């Protein structure tokens with residue numbers, strides 16, 4: 001059997017120092033192509049992405065967004081584009097080097113037996129490197145809270161490292177997902193679970209970004225507190 005082809009969708013905003021390292025790591029993995037969704041980054045990440053695309057003709061592509069920026073919006077645009085491509089698996093990853101491309105083949109392989117595979121910090125073997133206690137507590141609390149409200153049986157609902165079988169991703173109502181911070185990732189998962197998708201979690205080592213700035217804001221935290229209640233009351 002040949003191994004599946006995969007397209008990795010990576011949203012970027014001011015990731016000039018990190019993106020070349022991520023792209024190089026991904027290009028070392030066979031069968032992987034990359035779609036960078038840049039939100040008009042003021043630091044020139046979009047131009048750098050164009051250069052990378054020129055160097056890796058066909059394997060790296062760039063979507064330049066204009067208008068209102070946002071992680072959720074970028075993912076909706078990028079994942080729609082990904083679904084037009086003839087690939088078996090569609091992956092999501094952060095550009096800040098928190099997610100190691102070396103772990104990607106294990107996630108893709110697990111998509112053989114499930115519809116969505118989460119690169120998980122909170123299953124046995126999962127690790128977090130360099131997160132301050134405050135950040136760890138916030139993430140742990142967010143997951144406990146989301147699970148309690150939504151009844152999702154997933155340990156790491158907020159992980160941005162994921163692989164989808166294309167038919168599972170295609171079944172999601174992307175136009176009805178409205179959150180923009182990491183609540184967007186929870187919404188995707190909730191919609192998938194409601195459709196009976198099989199979810200697997202594969203342990204990853206998550207490393208805190210060393211360069212560039214986090215975009216986690218107070219607004220994102222507030223949105224995430226409300227979002228699970230909206231999900232269970234809504235029609236995702």
Ligand SMILES: Nc1nc2c(ncn2[C@@H]2O[C@H](COP(=O)(O)OP(=O)(O)OP(=O)(O)O)[C@@H](O)[C@H]2O)c(=O)[nH]1
Nearest residue numbers: 011012013039069070071074094095096214215216
């Ligand atoms: N296109 C786009 N990408 C974004 C936006 N905000 C964040 N990103 C990207 O989304 C990924 C995750 O963003 P981070 O700032 O690392 O947020 P986070 O991982 O939730 O927070 P930290 O754990 O503090 O790093 C990175 O690749 C960012 O560049 C945005 O508004 N538009």
Ligand SMILES: [Mg+2]
Nearest residue numbers: 094096098209
């Ligand atoms: Mg990050």
